[in-house]
Amino acid sequence: GAVVSQHPSRVICKSGTSVKIECRSLDFQATTMFWYRQFPKQSLMLMATSNEGSKATYEQGVEKDKFLINHASLTLSTLTVTSAHPEDSSFYICSASWAGSEKLFFGSGTQLSVL
Amino acid sequence: GQQLNQSPQSMFIQEGEDVSMNCTSSSIFNTWLWYKQEPGEGPVLLIALYKAGELTSNGRLTAQFGITRKDSFLNISASIPSDVGIYFCAGALPAGNNRKLIWGLGTSLAVNP
Numbered sequence: 021g022a023v024v025s026q027h028p029s030r031v032i033c034k035s036g037t038s039v040k041i042e043c044r045s046l047d048f049q050a051t052t053m054f055w056y057r058q059f060p061k062q063s064l065m066l067m068a069t070s071n072e073g074s075k076a077t078y079e080q081g082v083e084k085d086k087f088l089i090n091h092a093s094l095t096l097s098t099l100t101v102t103s104a105h106p107e108d109s110s111f112y113i114c115s116a117s118w119a120g121s122e123k124l125f126f127g128s129g130t131q132l133s134v135l
Numbered sequence: 136g137q138q139l140n141q142s143p144q145s146m147f148i149q150e151g152e153d154v155s156m157n158c159t160s161s162s163i164f165n166t167w168l169w170y171k172q173e174p175g176e177g178p179v180l181l182i183a184l185y186k187a188g189e190l191t192s193n194g195r196l197t198a199q200f201g202i203t204r205k206d207s208f209l210n211i212s213a214s215i216p217s218d219v220g221i222y223f224c225a226g227a228l229p230a231g232n233n234r235k236l237i238w239g240l241g242t243s244l245a246v247n248p
Contacts, residue, residue, distance in 0.1 A: 126177030
């Protein structure tokens with residue numbers, strides 16, 4: 021199956037710092053990548069959708085200046101949490117799909133803890 | 136945001152038992168997907184369904200796309216301890232919705248050896 025690699029798997033940072041999370045599709049061209057946030061024992065909450073070479077489309081209530089998304093190539097998307105605060109602590113998961121497919125393939129997630 | 140009605144919310148069963156869970160919606164979907172998520176990991180795709188009435192199997196897992204296109208179920212036969220996890224259904228809306236998936240709230244499965 022399609023493989024999506026996400027790094028880092030866990031990050032602990034101080035409040036006010038920025039954190040970058042990488043998502044790579046290893047064996048397919050990801051025309052669209054999705055970034056999700058998940059709180060303990062809850063479902064996945066879509067944050068934004070990014071198409072390669074275009075600006076990301078953010079869901080209502082998600083601050084685009086706080087969660088910077090870059091999808092510069094067909095195999096790489098990054099999410100940067102800027103000036104992180106404790107309330108940004110969460111499990112962030114990326115997913116990717118190719119043109120014409122509704123199937124999403126997920127990375128292994130990044131557990132962000134902001135102190 | 137919009138979510139699917141997924142039930143049951145949790146299940147605790149004995150090894151060897153069969154499991155059934157389902158998702159319903161007031162909206163019509165073009166595609167139904169079933170995922171399994173283990174702690175600290177991303178969801179893994181189990182089965183994808185594309186046509187109303189479609190019945191698809193993946194090993195001990197069987198899923199069906201409801202004839203009304205508003206529901207789907209997932210069955211697991213002869214459960215084993217490694218089936219433990221949270222199972223999510225997801226529906227893809229018709230074209231024009233930026234390929235977003237609508238997610239269920241998950242069914243947490245525990246298997247007693």
